[in-house]
Amino acid sequence: MQQQATDAKILQVVAAIPSGKVASYGQVARLAGLGRAARRVAAALRRAPAEPPLPWHRVLRSDGRLGLPPASPGFVEQIQRLQSEGVRVTDGRVDLREYQWTGAGSGTASEDLDALLWHLE
DNA sequence: AATGTGACGAGCG
DNA sequence: ACGCTCGCCACAT
Numbered sequence: 001m002q003q004q005a006t007d008a009k010i011l012q013v014v015a016a017i018p019s020g021k022v023a024s025y026g027q028v029a030r031l032a033g034l035g036r037a038a039r040r041v042a043a044a045l046r047r048a049p050a051e052p053p054l055p056w057h058r059v060l061r062s063d064g065r066l067g068l069p070p071a072s073p074g075f076v077e078q079i080q081r082l083q084s085e086g087v088r089v090t091d092g093r094v095d096l097r098e099y100q101w102t103g104a105g106s107g108t109a110s111e112d113l114d115a116l117l118w119h120l121e
Numbered sequence: 122a123a124t125g126t127g128a129c130g131a132g133c134g
Numbered sequence: 135a136c137g138c139t140c141g142c143c144a145c146a147t
Contacts, residue, residue: 025129037142038129046128067128
């Protein structure tokens with residue numbers, strides 16, 4: 001049940017990103033216990049089901065730019081969603097210094113976040 | 122089975 | 135700032 005649990009965790013972490021804040025793929029990967037497998041996060045989001053609704057728009061690249069290609073249809077949607085949450089997006093880019101999710105353990109202590117998210121152990 | 126790809130990220134020159 | 139390489143890992147050919 002490893003693989004499935006991992007995927008579920010990715011979605012759970014993304015779902016835990018507060019409105020008005022953003023997180024990078026790598027950040028999510030780390031929080032989900034995936035280490036450096038940031039691509040896995042991207043893949044999970046892409047394959048993620050329409051329901052339950054997931055705040056995928058709060059996941060950006062480590063440099064603050066959107067993950068989607070500027071020509072992608074979802075690009076504009078993502079920007080719009082972010083802005084409607086109060087996140088200023090300039091030229092497909094977000095100021096991480098201000099909007100990056102710095103909640104529980106988003107820096108290093110993923111163990112605590114785990115408990116916070118899952119209410120386990 | 123092997124190879125290439127991708128909503129990524131960190132290092133290095 | 136820029137381009138390249140490697141790590142990671144599910145999926146498509």
